[in-house]
Amino acid sequence: MASLGIAIIGGGIFVKEQHIPAAITSPFLSIKAIWSRSRKTAEDASKLVSSDAAPSVDLYSADSGEGKSYEDLLKRSDIDGVIIALPILDQPSFIEKALAAGKHVLAEKPIAKDLETANKLIEYYKKVSAEKNVTLAIAENFRFQPGWAYGAEEIKKLGKVTGFVVRLHSMMEATNKYYLTPWRTTPQYQGGFLLDGGVHFTAALRKLLGAENAAESLVAETALVSSHLPPVDSINAIVKTKSGVVGSYITSVGTTMNAFEFHIACEQGVVKVESAKVVTARGVGKDAVEEEKVFERTSGVKEEVHAWAESILSGIPNPNQTPEQALADLELIEKMLSSGEQDGARQKLEYQGFI
Template identity: 30%
Template sequence: MAEQRIRVALLGAGGFASTAHLPAIAATPAFDLVAVYSRSRSSADKLVQAAQRFPATSGADLAVYSDDSSDGATLDALLARDDIPAVVLCLPIPHQPAVIRRTLAAGKHVVSEKPAAASVADARALVELYEAEYAPKGQQWIVAEQFCYGHAWEKARELVRDGKLGTVQSFAVDVFIQPSLAAGATNWRREPEYQGGFLLDGGVHFFAALRHILSTASPSPLALTSLSAHVSQLNPSLPPCDTLHALVGTSSARGDDDRSARGPSGTFTLSFGHPKPAQTKLYTLRGDRAVLTIDLAHPRIHVLRLVTQPSPADPDAAGEDEPNVLEIELPARDAVEAEFEAFSRALGAGIGSREADEVRRRSGPRAALRDVAAVEGALKSGEQGGEKVALKELVGEALWEVQ
């Protein structure tokens, strides 16, 4: 007997909803898209038209809901449907937390776009509410941090986990992106209603990737614990700031706070403000056995390069042997499909299952809260002249542990 498919509603009709969320839902065998919502009926209708591009949704009889509906087909009516157990939210950052609360209160499972909220305080309140009232009922909520599901990040995590680098001693993240006109010219990015502007909107992804890779480091998993940063605005169209340079501290992810549990430090540079030819997306992790680079600059192929220096047979010949170089090319496909597939498996298995625990560690509420804290910590440090900000203090002791 075939498994019963999970009926899903897509809330939000912006560009990313139609170019990423819609195709990801259509590509997930366990999902059945049955309804869409947008604040305006016209934009909701455009989402229905976009669904015609995909075989899985082209023939679907999608119910359409909007705030300006004349027939009562509003968001409240959609959420009242007990035949739709899961919703996908792709809404502007300032509006999303209120809708997360409404969808959870309606008994739904939720995938919400990143970040979890516009601030640590708002994200923390959501996490506390979810864990107190809705997780005990079996409802699942993840935040769309799809970098944690991409091919390159998965392979990098595997190499670090399996000790191919030995002990991680330092790391460097260098990301310089020039937003396209379509991505950078929208009013909600030119006039953001939340801290950090593009640095929050896009920055959580890059912190999430680093968090994900280091969370299974050998011999001890590592957590990002502190930042000392400088922030600035280089592009006048991307207020209030578009560039950050940070020194990032780590410690054992097992919760130890003593000096012996402190891990390696690294640098983290993220900029949306530098003009071309500054385009770079490069992660470098250095261990006592090897160096791993993850190059994301190519739009179709991501390249991992593992350089290992062999131990010479003769100690006097140290440095004479050529290093071993392993290059791995992986498709740079959008990881949203993998993320949605993982969430569908978690819903099928139920909260507390191995599948649900895995997505919770990657992109659950507490993990996403840490990513917001990393950006907010960098912004706070920048405001304070580079003073070190402890992320655990931002998040709070009660919500720090992800495991």
């Protein structure tokens, strides 16, 4: 199968640690170029691309002068697609330009800073894709971690879902390498780190619950516990599903507690998912028998990048990477934040049917 020429757009931490190694690993991709705001950042990122995998990686940047802009890169006929990993506020405009130039796009999550911007981007994509025959995929690597899919299947075996509890507690230290990224230190978008990282967790919850238990409404309270994490760093939400089930979603990136737990209660048992480990308790009370499944740890990025390449070559979009999935992930976070801003007012959900 032929390989696709791609460009990496961005030269930050995640690009260097995840996207470039993933693209190199995929037999279907060949890195032709790297663009970043500064030439130095592009050069630093290019050092991670081996000469064997990409013998001629061209560098583009905002400060490289004539012929080396983002727009110049998009004119190249040997580049079929781009992987975009830029600050949240910048992503949509770069995505639109790439689509307009006839390039397939894999863009980092979240799809946009808010639902309004995301919906405008999706409408633009629908229009351009029909004209240019290009695709937009959103990179949600949690969907490519095997524990979530396995947990979802185990839940289906245990009958009707009767409740759920999600607890996600951590401290985003001011010394953390991601915190030190300037656009994250003083966020100009809703929720700060609760949005940036939170869409991973709403994606995971949605996967576990499935379409039959899609969230229908929620109420939430929000707070800023640690002053270095504005605008808010904590959410306590009660979520009601269309099946009538009520569950809790408790998360904070500004607490000294540590927790990473997804507990889904069913008529015939409980499934507990902790990233790479899934514990299924079959039965109720003293008769319950636990079965533990441990998966090899993976960020899921290599798998998602490879899946994106396969989807382009096959012409069949991967259902785990659709913009509509990313819109639903974003909606859960935005509605929790909106409820908190409105002193716990109930929020209706519109886009949760995409599982």
